[in-house]
Amino acid sequence: MSSPPAADVTAGLAARLTDVVGPAHVLVDPELRAPFETDWTRRFGGPALLVVRPGSTAEVADVVRACAGAGVGVVAQGGNTGLVGGGVPPSPGRSPVIVLSTVRLTGLEPVDNAAAQVTAGAGVSLARLHAAAAAAGLAFPVDLAARDTATVGGMVATNAGGVHVMRYGSMRAQVVGAEAVLADGSVLSRLSGLVKDNTGYDLSQLLVGSEGTLGIVTAVRLRLVAAQPERVVALLGVDSTAAALALIDVLRRRVEGLEAAELFFDEGLALVREHGRLAAPLPRAFRAYLVVECGGLADPSESLFEVLAELDVPEAATAVATDRAGRASLWAYRERHTEAISALGVPHKLDVTLPQARLAEFEAAVRAVVAETAPGSTLVLFGHAGDGNLHVNVVGPPPEDETVDEAVLRLVAALSGSISAEHGIGRAKTRWLELSRTAAELTAMRAVKAALDPAGVLNPGVIFERV
Amino acid sequence: MSSPPAADVTAGLAARLTDVVGPAHVLVDPELRAPFETDWTRRFGGPALLVVRPGSTAEVADVVRACAGAGVGVVAQGGNTGLVGGGVPPSPGRSPVIVLSTVRLTGLEPVDNAAAQVTAGAGVSLARLHAAAAAAGLAFPVDLAARDTATVGGMVATNAGGVHVMRYGSMRAQVVGAEAVLADGSVLSRLSGLVKDNTGYDLSQLLVGSEGTLGIVTAVRLRLVAAQPERVVALLGVDSTAAALALIDVLRRRVEGLEAAELFFDEGLALVREHGRLAAPLPRAFRAYLVVECGGLADPSESLFEVLAELDVPEAATAVATDRAGRASLWAYRERHTEAISALGVPHKLDVTLPQARLAEFEAAVRAVVAETAPGSTLVLFGHAGDGNLHVNVVGPPPEDETVDEAVLRLVAALSGSISAEHGIGRAKTRWLELSRTAAELTAMRAVKAALDPAGVLNPGVIFERV
Numbered sequence: 030m031s032s033p034p035a036a037d038v039t040a041g042l043a044a045r046l047t048d049v050v051g052p053a054h055v056l057v058d059p060e061l062r063a064p065f066e067t068d069w070t071r072r073f074g075g076p077a078l079l080v081v082r083p084g085s086t087a088e089v090a091d092v093v094r095a096c097a098g099a100g101v102g103v104v105a106q107g108g109n110t111g112l113v114g115g116g117v118p119p120s121p122g123r124s125p126v127i128v129l130s131t132v133r134l135t136g137l138e139p140v141d142n143a144a145a146q147v148t149a150g151a152g153v154s155l156a157r158l159h160a161a162a163a164a165a166g167l168a169f170p171v172d173l174a175a176r177d178t179a180t181v182g183g184m185v186a187t188n189a190g191g192v193h194v195m196r197y198g199s200m201r202a203q204v205v206g207a208e209a210v211l212a213d214g215s216v217l218s219r220l221s222g223l224v225k226d227n228t229g230y231d232l233s234q235l236l237v238g239s240e241g242t243l244g245i246v247t248a249v250r251l252r253l254v255a256a257q258p259e260r261v262v263a264l265l266g267v268d269s270t271a272a273a274l275a276l277i278d279v280l281r282r283r284v285e286g287l288e289a290a291e292l293f294f295d296e297g298l299a300l301v302r303e304h305g306r307l308a309a310p311l312p313r314a315f316r317a318y319l320v321v322e323c324g325g326l327a328d329p330s331e332s333l334f335e336v337l338a339e340l341d342v343p344e345a346a347t348a349v350a351t352d353r354a355g356r357a358s359l360w361a362y363r364e365r366h367t368e369a370i371s372a373l374g375v376p377h378k379l380d381v382t383l384p385q386a387r388l389a390e391f392e393a394a395v396r397a398v399v400a401e402t403a404p405g406s407t408l409v410l411f412g413h414a415g416d417g418n419l420h421v422n423v424v425g426p427p428p429e430d431e432t433v434d435e436a437v438l439r440l441v442a443a444l445s446g447s448i449s450a451e452h453g454i455g456r457a458k459t460r461w462l463e464l465s466r467t468a469a470e471l472t473a474m475r476a477v478k479a480a481l482d483p484a485g486v487l488n489p490g491v492i493f494e495r496v
Numbered sequence: 497m498s499s500p501p502a503a504d505v506t507a508g509l510a511a512r513l514t515d516v517v518g519p520a521h522v523l524v525d526p527e528l529r530a531p532f533e534t535d536w537t538r539r540f541g542g543p544a545l546l547v548v549r550p551g552s553t554a555e556v557a558d559v560v561r562a563c564a565g566a567g568v569g570v571v572a573q574g575g576n577t578g579l580v581g582g583g584v585p586p587s588p589g590r591s592p593v594i595v596l597s598t599v600r601l602t603g604l605e606p607v608d609n610a611a612a613q614v615t616a617g618a619g620v621s622l623a624r625l626h627a628a629a630a631a632a633g634l635a636f637p638v639d640l641a642a643r644d645t646a647t648v649g650g651m652v653a654t655n656a657g658g659v660h661v662m663r664y665g666s667m668r669a670q671v672v673g674a675e676a677v678l679a680d681g682s683v684l685s686r687l688s689g690l691v692k693d694n695t696g697y698d699l700s701q702l703l704v705g706s707e708g709t710l711g712i713v714t715a716v717r718l719r720l721v722a723a724q725p726e727r728v729v730a731l732l733g734v735d736s737t738a739a740a741l742a743l744i745d746v747l748r749r750r751v752e753g754l755e756a757a758e759l760f761f762d763e764g765l766a767l768v769r770e771h772g773r774l775a776a777p778l779p780r781a782f783r784a785y786l787v788v789e790c791g792g793l794a795d796p797s798e799s800l801f802e803v804l805a806e807l808d809v810p811e812a813a814t815a816v817a818t819d820r821a822g823r824a825s826l827w828a829y830r831e832r833h834t835e836a837i838s839a840l841g842v843p844h845k846l847d848v849t850l851p852q853a854r855l856a857e858f859e860a861a862v863r864a865v866v867a868e869t870a871p872g873s874t875l876v877l878f879g880h881a882g883d884g885n886l887h888v889n890v891v892g893p894p895p896e897d898e899t900v901d902e903a904v905l906r907l908v909a910a911l912s913g914s915i916s917a918e919h920g921i922g923r924a925k926t927r928w929l930e931l932s933r934t935a936a937e938l939t940a941m942r943a944v945k946a947a948l949d950p951a952g953v954l955n956p957g958v959i960f961e962r963v
Contacts, residue, residue: 141851141852141853142745143852143853143855144851144853144884145748145749166749188694188698190692190694194692195691198669199692201698202665202669211936211940215939216936217934217940218934219937221851221912221913222852222884223851223913223914223917224661224662224849224883224884225657225880225883225884225885225917226849226914226916226917226932227654227655227657227705227914227916227917227918227919227920228914228915228916228920228925228929228932228933229706229921229933229937229959230702230705230706230941230944230945231655231668231701231705232937232941234702235698235701235944238694238696238697239696239697243697255748255749255750256749274610278610278612282612282633282634282722282723283722283793284793285792285793285794325752326751326752327799382690382691382692382693383690384608384611384690385608385611385613386608386610386611413692416691417611417689417690417691417692418692445688446690447690447692447695448695449693449695450690450692450694451692451694452694453695454694454695458695462695462696465693466696467684467685469678469683469684470696470699472682473682473684473699474696474697474699476947476948477944477947477948479947480943480944481940481943481944
């Protein structure tokens with residue numbers, strides 16, 4: 030990219046983009062820009078020349094072409110619920126960028142019942158997608174806490190995960206096809222909903238998880254699944270991570286409709302109970318806890334009870350609910366971890382995956398590593414044990430001191446894990462990318478980036494510090 | 497690529513490759529090469545300078561480097577069960593190539609029970625993979641008729657489908673990660689089995705369906721699923737394609753464990769019955785037939801019966817079996833289509849997907865198009881109606897006359913379908929690729945190819961006639 034432009038570059042670009050999207054949708058005023066320039070954690074962000082809100086795919090293409098012509102980068106932003114700074118401008122002093130917000134791309138076609146699919150604009154919120162699927166008697170299987178704000182475009186760009194990945198996969202598995210604007214302003218469009226389509230490279234899948242660096246997703250064709258109205262949730266006390274994993278192994282094989290298997294530990298439970306003034310979930314304490322959920326067209330609880338009985342899981346280690354309120358009260362012990370941890374201070378949050386067979390080893394090792402590199406800190410672990418995905422939270426070290434982050438990520442890499450399970454690389458983790466990727470992989474990734482965006486127009490500084 | 501090499505290029509390359517893999521695994525003798533030079537349909541193929549059978553990923557890398565250095569292309573071949581000439585050399589007179597057979601890459605690690613995954617060498621047969629999964633009490637959910645010969649490497653390279661896609665997805669959905677050799681001899685390796693791994697571009701997924709043009713898959717990490725021992729198969733008579741699709745729509749929402757929904761028609765049934773001397777499956781004739789299968793941990797037949805009763809599907813339109821022999825006898829009406837058609841002559845086979853909502857329209861239109869462009873021919877349609885995927889078989893026109901093929905593919909394109917659902921582009925369909933792909937997509941695909949294989953070493957002439 031060229032050197033930072035003078036004010037006349039901004040003025041010229043603003044005029045050009047106003048022609049494209051109209052004056053109401055080019056935000057130059059610093060106060061109007063501000064919400065788009067910082068992520069919601071307030072950890073990442075920087076100045077944008079302006080914010081533009083195109084209302085159609087053709088307008089997105091025109092915006093990208095104009096920016097490419099002006100030597101200005103384009104940061105695509107959906108609901109701005111990311112956690113790694115991938116949807117906000119770089120810190121001051123870097124190459125000039127604009128923010129392209131997809132919030133106006135809110136077209137949502139009627140559900141295609143014949144195919145059990147739906148086409149949604151990038152700016153459609155996850156909550157709206159859920160509602161549309163439910164109204165058609167179907168379901169969209171990815172869910173996460175930011176559902177009211179997170180957009181499907183952002184979720185595709187970041188390959189969002191959530192708690193149902195073990196049954197349904199992450200966003201990647203839901204994407205039948207995507208429409209996207211590339212760095213040269215050309216438009217890819219695979220929205221006709223073809224489940225089987227072996228006609229060359231699957232460019233839609235290449236865009237999934239590319240964090241706005243290869244193209245700007247403007248619409249997606251998503252699969253829907255049968256609604257699973259009958260549900261059972263069990264909270265199970267176990268003596269160790271290894272015991273939890275052994276239980277998951279059996280449940281995976283023997284229980285119908287297993288959708289979630291979430292792990293937390295006694296230290297997290299204590300924190301959550303204190304923070305939320307919750308009663309103990311079980312008559313006695315355990316070292317670790319699993320929350321499992323099964324969904325079905327018919328009541329899946331009998332199948333779950335049978336297996337728990339066969340495994341001799343004691344009654345004192347089992348709380349079960351099938352009604353909505355009861356299920357929510359069991360889930361609360363897991364779901365309230367985030368707020369309970371935040372109440373202690375600003376946590377260092379790491380989101381890692383380990384090979385399932387090494388998850389127990391990691392749990393022990395990460396406690397030692399954190400004790401050594403951040404003595405006196407509070408460590409809280411929880412996560413999606415069915416996917417090998419743990420969230421590592423360390424409260425204590427100041428936010429800018431990343432000693433413990435680096436030590437944990439190095440441990441993850443040594444155990445063949447991923448330094449980012451769900452959150453992505455964004456700007457936050459570029460310096461650690463090589464812990465999870467070999468030189469050959471980085472070379473191939475850079476070659477793909479250079480092939481599709483040779484001038485580095487799209488999300489400069491994200492995934493790769495430098496292209 | 498350079499012009500065809502003289503005999504000394506072959507001799508030099510053979511010597512170099514003998515150093516890499518040993519003399520037993522460099523086949524220069526025309527008789528030894530022959531089985532690798534023609535596909536099993538005998539429609540595609542051509543001369544290879546030699547055939548090499550490396551025994552490890554490192555040897556594959558050395559072979560690729562040697563060929564790249566000599567200006568010779570590399571055609572990767574698995575079980576040679578492809579249908580579009582993607583795994584055999586081009587016809588005589590094109591750029592010189594060797595065949596790299598993956599048949600010796602037969603390493604199969606023990607099933608990872610904790611993760612419900614397995615790592616398999618590219619040369620492992622599908623049947624062996626099924627057996628290994630079953631021995632661990634799990635299942636590999638992709639199945640197809642060539643299971644004894646088809647290799648997992650080839651199935652990943654071609655994103656193989658089959659009859660269970662509606663429940664489990666195609667090969668793409670099973671690939672947790674891949675190991676592959678790129679055109680420069682570098683090795684990508686994502687075999688640690690991380691279900692969630694958002695650390696940049698998913699190069700493993702990019703390789704799926706790339707037909708050996710971006711890298712040579714040497715090993716794959718695959719997910720396994722819970723075995724579904726209890727099964728029910730129903731053969732249902734319906735009055736039209738539209739009625740069949742309406743039935744699938746309800747079954748998809750209401751029946752547990754729906755794995756397959758296969759469609760065929762009266763003309764195909766008549767052929768199959770005559771060829772196989774089979775009794776009529778139902779007490780009266782129908783225009784179209786669906787074979788549906790459900791699998792579960794518990795018997796899924798009750799759930800199916802309930803829905804069929806609610807839909808008032810008459811008894812005369814329903815044949816059901818839960819025992820293995822009975823299920824096989826119902827499946828036979830669908831599965832024997834291929835052999836019954838082949839007995840009539842060499843068919844023109846097209847494998848297409850339509851948007852589900854336009855499948856009925858296509859069924860009517862394709863009959864008209866075939867009647868017009870190949871008068872007097874026999875048309876037999878069948879396929880995976882749950883995925884919008886139909887196999888169009890036309891017997892009559894000579895094999896080299898592709899008038900009917902082109903007319904059918906143009907119809908598919910006009911209805912926003914895919915000209916290749918499962919089989920790929922290979923060499924057979926390169927000239928029609930632009931019917932399914934826009935100019936922007938072709939440009940992006942070529943850019944990716946050029947980025948990862950600038951000299952065009954890997955499978956020249958496949959997918960793209962020319963790079």
